Amino acid sequence: MGPIKQRAVVESMPVYVPGKSIPNAVKLSANENPYPPLPAVVSTLADQLAGINRYPDMAAVEVRTRIAEHYGVRFEEVAVGAGSVEVAQQLINASASEGDEVIFAWRSFEAYPLMVQTAGATQVRVPLTADERHDLDAMAAAITERTRLILLCTPNNPTGAVLKHDEVERFMQAVPNDVLVVIDEAYVHFDDDPNSVNGLDFFRRYNNVAVLHTFSKAYGLAGLRIGYAIAPEQVADNLRRVAVAFGVSALAQQAAITSLNAEQELQERIDVIVAERARVAESLIAAGWKVLPSRANFVWLRTGDRTPELDALLKEQGIVARGYGDEGLRITIGTPEMNDQVLQALSLVSPVS
Ligand SMILES: *Cc1c(COP(=O)(O)O)cnc(C)c1O
Numbered sequence: 001m002g003p004i005k006q007r008a009v010v011e012s013m014p015v016y017v018p019g020k021s022i023p024n025a026v027k028l029s030a031n032e033n034p035y036p037p038l039p040a041v042v043s044t045l046a047d048q049l050a051g052i053n054r055y056p057d058m059a060a061v062e063v064r065t066r067i068a069e070h071y072g073v074r075f076e077e078v079a080v081g082a083g084s085v086e087v088a089q090q091l092i093n094a095s096a097s098e099g100d101e102v103i104f105a106w107r108s109f110e111a112y113p114l115m116v117q118t119a120g121a122t123q124v125r126v127p128l129t130a131d132e133r134h135d136l137d138a139m140a141a142a143i144t145e146r147t148r149l150i151l152l153c154t155p156n157n158p159t160g161a162v163l164k165h166d167e168v169e170r171f172m173q174a175v176p177n178d179v180l181v182v183i184d185e186a187y188v189h190f191d192d193d194p195n196s197v198n199g200l201d202f203f204r205r206y207n208n209v210a211v212l213h214t215f216s217k218a219y220g221l222a223g224l225r226i227g228y229a230i231a232p233e234q235v236a237d238n239l240r241r242v243a244v245a246f247g248v249s250a251l252a253q254q255a256a257i258t259s260l261n262a263e264q265e266l267q268e269r270i271d272v273i274v275a276e277r278a279r280v281a282e283s284l285i286a287a288g289w290k291v292l293p294s295r296a297n298f299v300w301l302r303t304g305d306r307t308p309e310l311d312a313l314l315k316e317q318g319i320v321a322r323g324y325g326d327e328g329l330r331i332t333i334g335t336p337e338m339n340d341q342v343l344q345a346l347s348l349v350s351p352v353s
Helices: 039-049 061-071 084-095 111-118 136-141 165-174 199-205 233-242 250-261 263-286 304-316 336-346
Strands: 078-081 101-106 122-127 147-153 180-184 209-214 227-230 298-301 322-324 328-332
Touching (some): 039 250, 061 078, 061 227, 061 250, 078 084, 078 233, 084 111, 084 227, 101 111, 111 122, 122 136, 136 165, 180 199, 199 209, 199 227, 227 233, 250 263, 263 336, 304 328
Parallel strands (some): 101 122, 101 147, 147 180, 180 209
Antiparallel strands (some): 078 227, 209 227, 298 328, 322 328
C-alpha cells in the first residue's frame, strides 16, 4: 500500500511539537495573562455549565451585539471565531486560495504562514526593518495583481513594535481599495503609544480594512477560545460562511460578554502589566541588554546565535520563554514576582547588547 494522497503543501508544514513540561515552571511563553479569571467570569461559567448538552448560538447574537455596542459598529460587521486565530483563518480562507498572494511582515505571528498555506495561497513575507518594525514601503511595493490580503500586526508579535497612524495612512494610499487590509490588534490593550494606529478608526474611514481582536490576552480568556473581527459587512458575512459551525462555545460567548462588562477591573490588571513591562525593560537596559520599546505584554530580545543558550538557561531557572531559533527570545510579562525571577535569571549571564 502506498501512502495516502494528501496535499503536498500540508505535508510540508511543520507539526506542532509540544514543549517539555517542566513542573512548577513559570510559563512566559504564550503571552497569556498571568492573573486568574475574574470572579464574575468564573460565576458566569458556572451558570453556563448546566447547559452544555445544547449547542451554542451559532450566530453568536448576544456577544456580537455587545461587541458592536462597545465599539459603535453594526452587528453585521462583527464576526467571531474560536480565538482570533480562527477568525484570521476565516479571513484568509474567504480572501485567498491557489494563485493568490497574502502579504505579511516577517518575523511576525507564526500562525500566518501556516494559515496562508492551509488556504493554498502564496505567502509574501516582507522582512522587518533593522529596528524590528514593519517595512510598510516594502510591503506596498510587494503588492501585485494577485494580492488578496495584507496582514498588519500591531503591536507586532514577537517584536512588540507598533505601527503609527501616519505611516498606515500613507500605506493605505498605495493599497487598491479592493484588497483587504487586516490589522491584527491582539495586543492593543497594552499599547500606550498615543501615535499608534487605531484599527477601528481605519475601519471607519476605509472600505477595505478589518480589525482583529481577541479575548485571549488582555482579557485573560486564552483557554476559552474567542476572538472577533470587525470587518466590512460583505467580508463579515463571508467569515460566517467559512467559520467552523458552532466553533465558539456558549461558555466563551458569555465569558466574553462578562469581560466586556468588567473592563474597569481588567484595566487595573492591564495597568500593572504595562508598568511591569517598563520596569523589566529598564532593568534589562540598565544591565546592558539591548531592548527596543515593546507596546505588548512581552519583551523581545534579539539574542541571535545565543538564543538556544539563553532559552536553556531560563529553563534551568524554572522559566519557560519562547525562543525563535537563532533569532531571539520573547518573554511574556508576568506578575511582578515572575518578572523578578526573569531578571534574576538573566543577571547570571552576560547581556546581548
Ligand atoms: C495571541 C495572538 C492572537 C490571538 O490568539 P487567539 O487566542 O486565537 O485569539 C492573534 N494574533 C496575534 C498576533 C497573537 O499574538
